[in-house]
Amino acid sequence: MNVPRYWRSERTRYGLVGEICRSCGKPIFPPRDVCPHCTDEGQDVHPFGGKGQVYSFSTVYDAPAGYTEYQPYTVALIKLDEGPLVTAQLTDVDNEAVHIGMPVEMVTRKIKEEGENGLIIYGYKFRPVLESKSSRPDRF
Amino acid sequence: MKPLREVGIIGYGAYIPRYRLPAAEVARVWTEGHAGLPVEEKSVPGLDEDTATIAIEAARNALARGGIAAQSIRAVWVGSESHPYAVKPTSTIVAEAIGATPQVSAADWEFACKAGTEALQAAIALVGSGMTDFAMAIGADTAQGRPGDALEYTTAAGGAAYIIGPREHSLAYLEGSYSYVTDTPDFFRRPYQHYPEHGGRFTGQPAYFKHITHAVEALLQELGYTPGDFAAAVFHQPNTKFPQRVAQMLGFSKEQIRVGLLAPKIGNTYAASSLLGLTAVLDEAKPGDRILLASFGSGAGSDAFSFVVTDLIQERQRLAPTTQAYIARRKPVDYALYVRYRRKLQMH
Numbered sequence A: 001m002n003v004p005r006y007w008r009s010e011r012t013r014y015g016l017v018g019e020i021c022r023s024c025g026k027p028i029f030p031p032r033d034v035c036p037h038c039t040d041e042g043q044d045v046h047p048f049g050g051k052g053q054v055y056s057f058s059t060v061y062d063a064p065a066g067y068t069e070y071q072p073y074t075v076a077l078i079k080l081d082e083g084p085l086v087t088a089q090l091t092d093v094d095n096e097a098v099h100i101g102m103p104v105e106m107v108t109r110k111i112k113e114e115g116e117n118g119l120i121i122y123g124y125k126f127r128p129v130l131e132s133k134s135s136r137p138d139r140f
Numbered sequence B: 001m002k003p004l005r006e007v008g009i010i011g012y013g014a015y016i017p018r019y020r021l022p023a024a025e026v027a028r029v030w031t032e033g034h035a036g037l038p039v040e041e042k043s044v045p046g047l048d049e050d051t052a053t054i055a056i057e058a059a060r061n062a063l064a065r066g067g068i069a070a071q072s073i074r075a076v077w078v079g080s081e082s083h084p085y086a087v088k089p090t091s092t093i094v095a096e097a098i099g100a101t102p103q104v105s106a107a108d109w110e111f112a113c114k115a116g117t118e119a120l121q122a123a124i125a126l127v128g129s130g131m132t133d134f135a136m137a138i139g140a141d142t143a144q145g146r147p148g149d150a151l152e153y154t155t156a157a158g159g160a161a162y163i164i165g166p167r168e169h170s171l172a173y174l175e176g177s178y179s180y181v182t183d184t185p186d187f188f189r190r191p192y193q194h195y196p197e198h199g200g201r202f203t204g205q206p207a208y209f210k211h212i213t214h215a216v217e218a219l220l221q222e223l224g225y226t227p228g229d230f231a232a233a234v235f236h237q238p239n240t241k242f243p244q245r246v247a248q249m250l251g252f253s254k255e256q257i258r259v260g261l262l263a264p265k266i267g268n269t270y271a272a273s274s275l276l277g278l279t280a281v282l283d284e285a286k287p288g289d290r291i292l293l294a295s296f297g298s299g300a301g302s303d304a305f306s307f308v309v310t311d312l313i314q315e316r317q318r319l320a321p322t323t324q325a326y327i328a329r330r331k332p333v334d335y336a337l338y339v340r341y342r343r344k345l346q347m348h
């Protein structure tokens, strides 16, 4: 039962909430005690925009325990528009259509379930960017 | 009914999953194709989707259109008949994910397919009483039908979120609402049961048609309007025919219900059904349009609302994906994949 561990990382997982370093001003994800760019310690909470591109990827056909239900799925390294690289599962995509440079956006999805009686773990995944404009020009 | 303080819709957001099950697939498996099809196809949630994730995306879209800080929302209410937990509110997960916690009221609402509009009535009252400036009401579901049952053709998944706030900030203001409820056992599900029971033909006349017509006629009488005063009308959509027939009974034209009639393409999204019809109408609405919304929930009851679109609509429509953009994002699945996605496979 890992309830406290999941609970502590909820904000980071649900909404891609990272940090901005107070010393060098660089964005940091996931949140850390020490800035990976300048090694200073002070950081402010910063929600990321959620847009990025596929930097590299690999499709998983033989998933680890707890994730077999979702296989096959693609795990990707995403370069966020703000800079940091994030590892995440892709969703709502055909695995064979994934390519380097593919524009993606963050969504919150089920990551796994701790069995029938356990906690449902939610977190960020990425999917191909959805067009925000309707293709229907007509109005009523 | 009218609140003391005038209120309206500040932001709205839709979400529809990517997968579709053609009704012809259900007919192929269960009737060798010999069945009338109540819809063309229905939306099917992916393996990593549930009512919470659907509500979260709809809520983020509503926030994007509303242009207000998540921290200013003081209530997040989610209506559904498919909450992921029996005990543990979906609304807490949604409120956390959109950044509205902890200074917020959160609760889950239940009333079959009108759980979402019941939450909307409450949000109108909370803001309308002056207790808070912004409240969010969501209808979201991942409905299940028993394999081979008539419901399996239509039970779908989707969500719609609305931020209610003061009229002066609204993209559509509320003119009035009305609720009509009786104890009618047309459709129900007991605890620990996976699939619901329904009364077949009993779900029509004494349930759907009676409650919607009473609610809408009473609202029109209170406001002094006739169907001709409305640019568009949206009714709950358990299939394609029911909303068409109830519109005709009440005197609304095919053109008035055209934009909001989504059931043929996505099925019955339960608590999201009429609320998604309204997001589709708002996506294409222009200032001055008067819109009627009437839900139906088994058990049974109907909530009816009249909104008038304001000048603020045009700048907010494009701030989030449209309902039609989600409908166009479409990946058909066959019955076998559907059975896997909806966890109908027993692994022994």
Ligand SMILES: [Zn+2]
Residues within 6 Å of the ligand: A021, A022, A023, A024, A025, A026, A035, A036, A037, A038, A039, A040
């Ligand atoms: Zn730094």
